[in-house]
Amino acid sequence: MSATDSLREDHKQIRRLEKIIIKCYKDLYDGKNIPFEDIEKINLIILEFLDSIHYSREEDSYFPCVISYDHLKKEIRSLMVEHEFSRRIAKNISIHLSRWKKGENEREPVARFLKTYSIYLLDHMSKEEQIFEKAESEILSKEEEMEMFEQFRSVVAITTKMHLMIKEIDYLEKCPWFIS
Numbered sequence: 001m002s003a004t005d006s007l008r009e010d011h012k013q014i015r016r017l018e019k020i021i022i023k024c025y026k027d028l029y030d031g032k033n034i035p036f037e038d039i040e041k042i043n044l045i046i047l048e049f050l051d052s053i054h055y056s057r058e059e060d061s062y063f064p065c066v067i068s069y070d071h072l073k074k075e076i077r078s079l080m081v082e083h084e085f086s087r088r089i090a091k092n093i094s095i096h097l098s099r100w101k102k103g104e105n106e107r108e109p110v111a112r113f114l115k116t117y118s119i120y121l122l123d124h125m126s127k128e129e130q131i132f133e134k135a136e137s138e139i140l141s142k143e144e145e146m147e148m149f150e151q152f153r154s155v156v157a158i159t160t161k162m163h164l165m166i167k168e169i170d171y172l173e174k175c176p177w178f179i180s
């Protein structure tokens with residue numbers, strides 16, 4: 001597999017999560033009951049999978065490699081700004097969740113920030129996938145693609161965490177509130 005394909009695979013998993021987030025915020029707005037631990041799981045996947053695994057693959061390896069060819073600089077810079085934006089949304093979700101856990105009624109802000117996050121994801125990933133296309137066909141060499149992919153795979157702790165996160169997505173997709 002190439003580095004680009006492996007990022008596309010990440011996006012496939014993230015799209016599964018996106019569907020869960022959409023169902024979750026809609027149910028919250030409708031006043032339906034969602035087990036608190038499930039919302040915490042969503043938050044965990046956002047922090048662990050998106051923020052610490054997928055973004056770091058993009059920010060620490062893939063984007064720098066593309067930029068080193070002096071290509072797509074402006075586009076990539078704006079994607080990085082969007083990552084920062086999404087980190088702020090994720091932080092807000094965490095803050096309101098922990099207040100909710102302490103007994104304050106934080107249903108509305110949690111629903112609102114989840115909604116913002118899902119809108120961000122849709123827009124960000126489609127822009128990014130256009131960059132992947134260009135980078136793959138015009139910029140990156142086969143060797144670089146392979147090298148980066150090996151680099152992604154070589155960190156065992158990350159691969160393990162990734163599998164755990166995918167299991168959490170499997171779990172959430174089977175929850176009665178998600179199916180109903």
Ligand SMILES: [Fe+2]
Nearest residue numbers: 058079083128
């Ligand atoms: Fe990204």
Ligand SMILES: [Fe+2]
Nearest residue numbers: 054058125128
């Ligand atoms: Fe991405």
